[in-house]
Amino acid sequence: MRTITPYDAIGEALAEEMRRDATVLAFGEGIATKRHDLVAEFGAARVRNTPLAEGIIAGTAAGAAATGLRPVVDLLFAPFLTFSMEEIVNSAGKLRFLSGGQFSFPMVAMAMTGAGWGVGAQHNHNVEAWFVHSPGLKVVMPSTAADFKSLMKASIRDDNPVLFFLDVALLHTPGEVPEGDHIVPLGKAAIRRPGTDVTLVSYAKTVHSCSAAAETLAAEGISAEVVDLRSLKPWDEEAVLASVRKTGRLVVVHEASRTCGVGAEIAATVAEKAFDSLRAPIVRLAGPDAPAAASWVLEQAFVPQADAIAVAARSAVARTLALATA
Amino acid sequence: MSTSSAVPSPATFLEQMTLIRSFEERSAASFAAGRSPGTCTCVGQEASAVGVVAALRPDDLILTNHRSAGHLLARGADPGRLMAEIMGRATGYCGGKSGTLHVSAKELGVILTSTIVGGELSLAPGVALSLSMSGSDAVVACFFGDGAACEGIFHEALNLAAVWKLPVLFVCENNEWQAFVHRRETMLTENIASRAAGYGIEGRTVDGNDAEAVFAAAAEAVGRIRETKMPFLLETKTYRLRGHFEPDDQGYVDKDELASWKARDPIATLRARLVESGALSAAEAAAIDRRVADRLDTAFAFAAESPWPSLDQLTTHVYA
Numbered sequence: 001m002r003t004i005t006p007y008d009a010i011g012e013a014l015a016e017e018m019r020r021d022a023t024v025l026a027f028g029e030g031i032a033t034k035r036h037d038l039v040a041e042f043g044a045a046r047v048r049n050t051p052l053a054e055g056i057i058a059g060t061a062a063g064a065a066a067t068g069l070r071p072v073v074d075l076l077f078a079p080f081l082t083f084s085m086e087e088i089v090n091s092a093g094k095l096r097f098l099s100g101g102q103f104s105f106p107m108v109a110m111a112m113t114g115a116g117w118g119v120g121a122q123h124n125h126n127v128e129a130w131f132v133h134s135p136g137l138k139v140v141m142p143s144t145a146a147d148f149k150s151l152m153k154a155s156i157r158d159d160n161p162v163l164f165f166l167d168v169a170l171l172h173t174p175g176e177v178p179e180g181d182h183i184v185p186l187g188k189a190a191i192r193r194p195g196t197d198v199t200l201v202s203y204a205k206t207v208h209s210c211s212a213a214a215e216t217l218a219a220e221g222i223s224a225e226v227v228d229l230r231s232l233k234p235w236d237e238e239a240v241l242a243s244v245r246k247t248g249r250l251v252v253v254h255e256a257s258r259t260c261g262v263g264a265e266i267a268a269t270v271a272e273k274a275f276d277s278l279r280a281p282i283v284r285l286a287g288p289d290a291p292a293a294a295s296w297v298l299e300q301a302f303v304p305q306a307d308a309i310a311v312a313a314r315s316a317v318a319r320t321l322a323l324a325t326a
Numbered sequence: 327m328s329t330s331s332a333v334p335s336p337a338t339f340l341e342q343m344t345l346i347r348s349f350e351e352r353s354a355a356s357f358a359a360g361r362s363p364g365t366c367t368c369v370g371q372e373a374s375a376v377g378v379v380a381a382l383r384p385d386d387l388i389l390t391n392h393r394s395a396g397h398l399l400a401r402g403a404d405p406g407r408l409m410a411e412i413m414g415r416a417t418g419y420c421g422g423k424s425g426t427l428h429v430s431a432k433e434l435g436v437i438l439t440s441t442i443v444g445g446e447l448s449l450a451p452g453v454a455l456s457l458s459m460s461g462s463d464a465v466v467a468c469f470f471g472d473g474a475a476c477e478g479i480f481h482e483a484l485n486l487a488a489v490w491k492l493p494v495l496f497v498c499e500n501n502e503w504q505a506f507v508h509r510r511e512t513m514l515t516e517n518i519a520s521r522a523a524g525y526g527i528e529g530r531t532v533d534g535n536d537a538e539a540v541f542a543a544a545a546e547a548v549g550r551i552r553e554t555k556m557p558f559l560l561e562t563k564t565y566r567l568r569g570h571f572e573p574d575d576q577g578y579v580d581k582d583e584l585a586s587w588k589a590r591d592p593i594a595t596l597r598a599r600l601v602e603s604g605a606l607s608a609a610e611a612a613a614i615d616r617r618v619a620d621r622l623d624t625a626f627a628f629a630a631e632s633p634w635p636s637l638d639q640l641t642t643h644v645y646a
Contacts, residue, residue, distance in 0.1 A: 025459075048490070051482070051485060051486060051489065055448060055478065056451065056482035056485075056486045059448025059449050059451070059452065059479070059482075060449075060451045060455060060486060062438075062448070062449055062452060063438060063448075063451060063452020063453040063454075064452035064453070064455045066437065066438055066453070067387075067437070067452070067456035069455065069456050071452070086442055086445065086479075087449075090440065090445060091438070091440055091442075091445060095438060096643055096646060097423060097644055098420060098423050098424045098428040099428070099430040099432070099438075099439075100418075100419070100420035100421035100423050100424070100643060101421075101642070101643035102420070102430055102431075103430070103437070104646035106646070138645075159645075160645050160646050
């Protein structure tokens with residue numbers, strides 16, 4: 001299969017959806033500058049640069065979405081979403097409900113985040129949980145080049161506001177992307193590696209760390225199942241519960257800070273709904289409750305790495321054995 | 327389609343403004359009697375609402391804010407469904423989910439009401455983008471206050487609308503009050519319309535208590551927007567005669583200032599002028615009052631008798 005970068009996969013998704021649907025348009029901070037192929041094919045009206053003004057970019061997307069267009073907006077870096085919170089959370093997320101269903105907001109807001117570029121906390125902050133907690137929004141964070149494309153296409157076709165987070169560590173690393181019109185439904189997880197002893201649930205770059213840990217664990221006779229959430233809202237509760245009911249052990253891994261992160265919701269849901277299947281305490285591996293540093297070593301230390309995931313998985317398995325022999 | 331709206335008669339303005347004023351006063355009385363929630367009334371600002379709305383075509387769209395009753399009623403909203411919405415009843419324009427603060431009525435082209443101050447400004451360019459990309463020459467009238475003009479989004483919205491040549495009539499209803507803060511405490515200049523030049527667009531300040539003057543200015547502005555494809559900033563100078571929200575005793579308002587604006591009440595002034603000039607007989611004036619009272623009797627009874635939303639509405643319309 002051919003390989004392309006997630007960045008190019010997004011470009012393909014935009015082009016295919018703009019070709020398919022004349023109401024799709026894209027605007028944001030430099031999108032017309034960077035994606036001139038889109039400007040060439042679809043014209044300046046449908047691919048627009050904007051001022052560096054995230055509030056009005058998101059607000060304009062919401063206003064356009066409510067009145068017949070399907071905008072995709074590029075807000076560059078996730079921390080800049082603080083300037084767009086009003087428009088995304090209060091308008092796009094709430095005005096369908098408050099208007100009694102008179103309007104819908106089919107829009108996608110893209111933003112980059114995560115360790116990898118040494119840009120520090122004002123350009124690297126995994127804020128996805130903020131939006132997961134806000135009603136009326138959907139949140140997506142892919143881990144593979146193929147998913148960047150097929151989840152972007154699904155997000156554009158969705159009739160709701162979708163936050164689409166781009167992990168910068170993945171963005172320019174080529175991966176396999178099938179040709180053609182593939183859609184991954186929002187809310188559907190992927191089992192990246194089947195296993196029977198422990199479930200590793202993750203999303204974005206830490207999925208790859210989980211897969212690396214699973215490889216190490218396999219050599220030791222521990223069979224780890226790797227679940228890639230792909231969508232954080234809605235998230236695939238069924239897939240996670242099914243996996244934990246099989247393995248009896250859960251390690252949740254993400255780069256975002258620990259407190260009230262997505263992992264907390266997953267851990268709580270598993271504790272509520274699959275308690276009887278658990279054979280060891282749930283473990284959360286997450287970034288610290290601290291801003292991300294720019295320094296390469298500190299930035300990497302912020303993110304749960306494969307070694308730590310393997311240690312957590314081993315101890316979950318060992319803990320069960322200790323209980324069994326007590 | 328025509329490029330200008332027919333000039334409404336002054337008596338029509340008077341009746342519309344009387345309806346809006348009576349609606350707001352009855353709503354405030356209903357709150358005081360414990361029958362409905364408190365509202366942000368537009369008492370004193372009626373001329374701005376009827377003048378601007380009369381200058382719009384049916385296919386033009388309106389974005390409003392928490393002081394929305396005038397814009398809605400001027401556009402032809404059913405006062406019964408509006409009061410039902412304020413009372414949180416199932417028959418309201420938004421099924422009772424909006425309440426007084428976020429009333430939208432898509433069927434009237436009154437859309438996307440936001441009560442985050444400045445929220446309407448953030449949404450207007452996108453609505454105008456939809457209109458212009460569809461090939462329509464319709465415009466978006468976006469009503470906001472002097473408070474919203476002090477939000478950062480005011481700058482972002484006017485700048486983007488100008489750069490993208492979007493058909494937005496930005497209507498700043500400068501009522502001198504930003505919740506509990508006087509406008510003079512928040513800005514050094516007298517007029518908000520003077521900021522238009524900074525965005526390379528046209529702007530104008532008009533007496534917001536004179537419905538006919540507002541209509542003339544708005545009609546001209548809308549004509550300029552359709553002709554130039556550029557946004558326009560229209561400032562209507564008016565005054566919030568009641569408090570920010572019911573209840574509010576206005577103890578913080580300068581009594582002389584309030585008295586001077588009461589003397590310029592847009593409804594009393596127009597009515598006196600029409601009666602004195604002979605354009606409106608005493609019997610015709612009384613007939614206006616009677617029609618308004620009858621309509622509102624029916625409307626408030628309809629609202630009060632309307633059912634509450636069913637509890638399953640708690641989680642409907644969250645996602646499309």
